[in-house]
Amino acid sequence: MTRHHWTTTAIRKIEADVRRSADTHLIPLDFPGYPGIDVYLKDESSHPTGSLKHRLARSLFLYALANGWLNPDSTVIEASSGSTAVSEAYFSRLLGLPFIAVMPASTSPEKIAAIEFQGGRCHLVDNPRDIHAQAELLARTTGGHFMDQFAYAERATDWRANNNIAESIYKQMTQEPHPIPAWIVCSPGTGGTSATLGRYARYRCYDTRVLCADPEISVFFDYYSSARAGRPDASLTSTGGSRIEGIGRPRVEASFIASCVDAMVKVPDALSLAAMRHVSSVLGRRVGGSTGTNFVGVLLAAQAMHAAGRTGSIVSILCDSGARYAHSYYDTGWYEREGIDVEGADQVIAEAVDGGPLPPLATCGDLDT
Template sequence: MSQRDWVAQAIRKIEADFNRSADTHLIPLALPGFPDIDVYLKDESSHPTGSLKHRLARSLFLYALANGWLHAGSTVVEASSGSTAVSEAYFARLLGLPFVAVMPASTSPEKIAAIEFHGGRCHLVPSACGIAAESARLARETGGHFMDQFTYAERATDWRANNNIAESIFKQMEKEAHPVPAWIVCSAGTGGTSATIGRYARYRGFETDVLCADPEHSAFFDHYVRSLAGTPVQDDVAPAPPSRIEGIGRPRAEPSFIPGCVEAMVKVPDALSLAAMRYVNARLGRRVGGSTGTNIVGVLQVAEAMRAAGQVGSIVTILCDGGERYAHSYYNPDWLQAQGFDMAAADAAVRATADTGAALPPLTLARRSAGE
């Protein structure tokens, strides 16, 4: 079989897999403290590989195939803290390609098991800072291809259509009381989701703002602040330790994070992220991941701002993945205690805001000026 025929067959397999899949649900989440604001969770945990990263992996594979970067027998290598690697392992197996995930040694054992379940191999390194360089080295050694989600996430996704997450959200909102969300809240792992949503909203003329919620130990927020001041520095680096909210937050500002696609950012303490995660768990009766909690804190932040401005409307955010992958950590009291979290205070703060409308603890916020 020629290379061209193999690529055509590979693309058909991925498109057929997509055609077999249903869209993800949009779940209402009533916040009693904000009765005039409708909140929705875009449940990305229902993808075949259990997270938002399933969309990204599909786009990255199609992008690599269309660019001629993959061929029969290529070893696919990715730098990932877990969920992207799970999804890429799924697509690599679909195409009959070997897959290696380069990830920090701190990655949850549940995610490692999921990667191995889909036929991938895990290559652990001491720190998240070194995973890209190690991935590039492994790709060179094997004659394979480094997918490099942190560089290609924003360009691999077709932000105009092709059932990207933004198109799906706006279509599902069409019959709601407030069909055009005032805000869409997401967090950044690569920055691809915030870029896709921001671009699509502008392309379609929707008056929807994007808030990016950044975890405690991450470089994205400071990079955004620099961009607002007109002095962006691409290699902004966050101080140690690395992000404790798996899947989001990075030790450097990655190329796929596009500050111009984001109207505002908020820095979220990890304890509040996990308290909001626990709040959603109690409200939905199912476990969600820590990044969903970070997003919910962002939702509460913009809900407060909307109420203060006398604004009614809707907010959409992302339920990024299920909580089953974090049984050993976020849902383990011993782990929380070892991390030094005061969960009683954080839980009380989130409940008070969500249920009664009380003010959140002060958070660090940066926002683009109106009209920019």
């Protein structure tokens, strides 16, 4: 088999997998404290690999194949805190390629098990800031291909169409009372989702703004603030990794396009996880921490709309299931070890859902206009 024939066969396998997969659900949430404002969650946990990253992994593989970066002898390598690695392991197995995930040693055991279930191997790194360099080194020493989600996420995704997450949201909203969302709220991991949402909304001339909710330990918010001030500082770094797995980064990533985002908020981890518990109780099933970070962004957007006397809709993303976090977010001992207040944060979220104020949060951008 020639390399060209192998590549076209691999692309057909991925496209066939797409045809076998249904779209993800758009779930309305009851939001009694904000009459006239409808809230929806795009449930990305229903993908075959259980998270929003399934879309990204598929796009990254198609991008790498079209560029000729993969061949029958390739080992696929990725720097990932878990969900992207799970999805890339799935597509690697589909194509018969070995896969290695370079990830923080603190990654949940459930995610490690999910990667191994898909046939991947895990290379654990003590310092989360080292995973990118370790992935590059591993690619060089093994002759493998480093997928590098943080560099290629925004360009690998076809943001104009091809059933990307933005196109899917707008199609599913067509029969709702407010079919064009006033806000779409997401959280930055690579930055690929916020770039896709922002570009698509502008390309289709929709009056929708994108709000990014950044977790407590991450540099994206600070970078965004510097960019809005006209002095973008891509050299910003932070110490340690985000406690909200899958989002937040200790360095500015190439796929985060600040100009595609209309506003940002910095969300304390305690509030993210309280919001996660609230959404879980409303849905009757566990969701992950990044969904909670998004939900705090939803509350902020709803409060801004309510204060301005506006009605409309807000769409956010249910990124993954809480099943992968039994040893952390759903373990009371983990909160004690991390020193995170549970009861106080739960009360804040409960009051905010009923229309009460959120505590002062760091924000930047066009939130109030």
